[in-house]
Amino acid sequence: MGAKKKAAKAGAAAAAVRKSPYVQRIAEDEELRQNLWSAYESARAAVGRLQNGKHPTKQLFDDKRLQKDIRSAAESFKDASVALRGGSKRRRKGGLGKLLLLTVVGGAVALAVSEDLRKKLLDALFGAEEEFEYTSTTAPPETPTTSEAASSTT
Numbered sequence: 001m002g003a004k005k006k007a008a009k010a011g012a013a014a015a016a017v018r019k020s021p022y023v024q025r026i027a028e029d030e031e032l033r034q035n036l037w038s039a040y041e042s043a044r045a046a047v048g049r050l051q052n053g054k055h056p057t058k059q060l061f062d063d064k065r066l067q068k069d070i071r072s073a074a075e076s077f078k079d080a081s082v083a084l085r086g087g088s089k090r091r092r093k094g095g096l097g098k099l100l101l102l103t104v105v106g107g108a109v110a111l112a113v114s115e116d117l118r119k120k121l122l123d124a125l126f127g128a129e130e131e132f133e134y135t136s137t138t139a140p141p142e143t144p145t146t147s148e149a150a151s152s153t154t
Helices: 002-019 021-028 030-050 056-062 064-085 095-113 115-126 146-153
Strands: none
Touching (some): 002 021, 021 064, 030 056
16 A cells, blocks of 8 residues: 555656646747756866866866856756746946947047147048148348448447
8 A cells, every 4th residue: 555655646746747837838839948958068078077086176276177067057957047036138238338438438448649649630520620730921130241231330
């Protein structure tokens, strides 16, 4: 009779798992399954790299491929958990604002560095600069020569 109870309990547990919204979601969502599989493969590769006999602390800080595998596994797990909860991926905020700020700062630096660019901007804003050459219409006063100046002082 104990075997029948265990079988009934196992059957009830299997039915409960089958009706679980998380299991339903995994069964229906291909992207979620792909994220879980990618996370599993990345984590498996990271564990394989950790088991090569070197000290794990040294590997964590020095092994770039291990860091890449861990980062990939973490991102895949995060994406899977977001998809499992039913939310969409978080978007970065301020994308347009950051782009605008970068453009303004880049333009200011370019204007500060390039004299030709400053001239073009000033010409566009205020019109082309007129070239002005000064020519005197009056004759300069005659200066006495040194011989005349010496004779007039005596």
